[in-house]
Amino acid sequence: MCTSVKPALEMSLKLLALDYVNLYLMHWPMAYEQKLLEFCEKKGIVLTAYSPLGSPDRPWAKPDDPSLFEDPKIQAIAKKYGKSKAQILLCFQVQRMVAVIPKSITKSCIEENFRIFDFELDPVDMKELESFNLEARGRLCHQQWDKSHKYYPFNIEF
Numbered sequence: 818m819c820t821s822v823k824p825a826l827e828m829s830l831k832l833l834a835l836d837y838v839n840l841y842l843m844h845w846p847m848a849y850e851q852k853l854l855e856f857c858e859k860k861g862i863v864l865t866a867y868s869p870l871g872s873p874d875r876p877w878a879k880p881d882d883p884s885l886f887e888d889p890k891i892q893a894i895a896k897k898y899g900k901s902k903a904q905i906l907l908c909f910q911v912q913r914m915v916a917v918i919p920k921s922i923t924k925s926c927i928e929e930n931f932r933i934f935d936f937e938l939d940p941v942d943m944k945e946l947e948s949f950n951l952e953a954r955g956r957l958c959h960q961q962w963d964k965s966h967k968y969y970p971f972n973i974e975f
């Protein structure tokens with residue numbers, strides 16, 4: 818029985834008799850998942866960050882949930898580069914080789930979210946942004962409804 822992502826992926830590959838999959842869905846954003854990223858890199862898997870902006874409009878947000886958009890440190894980095902907070906958050910992920918799928922219904926935001934390839938965050942700011950990693954507390958989609966499932970993946974480090 819699988820209780821984690823890594824063995825779950827390995828088991829899926831074995832059962833499917835495949836060396837790799839094109840898309841493997843996992844349900845936790847906002848935690849930076851460095852170990853998982855390193856594992857995926859070794860396997861040639863591109864990790865995708867959904868809710869890369871912290872999903873501020875999610876209906877189940879609680880008042881004490883962390884908010885990336887409201888953090889003054891993000892604001893300061895954005896000011897330094899003359900970019901928006903969203904662009905900084907997206908650039909951060911892309912620079913660490915994580916694909917991003919931000920969602921917006923606003924034309925100007927959609928356009929803004931594409932303009933992240935004309936600048937680079939320096940190592941100091943990358944480190945600063947890494948320090949936002951909240952591990953499990955940063956997971957905004959907990960999938961409580963399938964907690965009792967035998968493959969529920971949130972019980973181990975990755």
Ligand SMILES: NC(=O)c1ccc[n+]([C@@H]2O[C@H](COP(=O)([O-])OP(=O)(O)OC[C@H]3O[C@@H](n4cnc5c(N)ncnc54)[C@H](OP(=O)(O)O)[C@@H]3O)[C@@H](O)[C@H]2O)c1
Nearest residue numbers: 867868869870871872873874903918919920921922923926
């Ligand atoms: N497979 C899964 O289990 C799963 C789970 C979660 C999310 N997802 C997918 O991942 C995608 C993104 O997730 P998400 O919508 O939860 O979170 P998100 O992309 O982190 O945040 C979306 C929010 O950010 C706002 N926004 C977008 N660009 C902005 C910008 N440049 N400046 C200011 N605000 C901006 C949007 O506003 P407006 O829309 O009002 O413009 C919206 O309120 C969605 O397509 C979602 O379906 C998949």
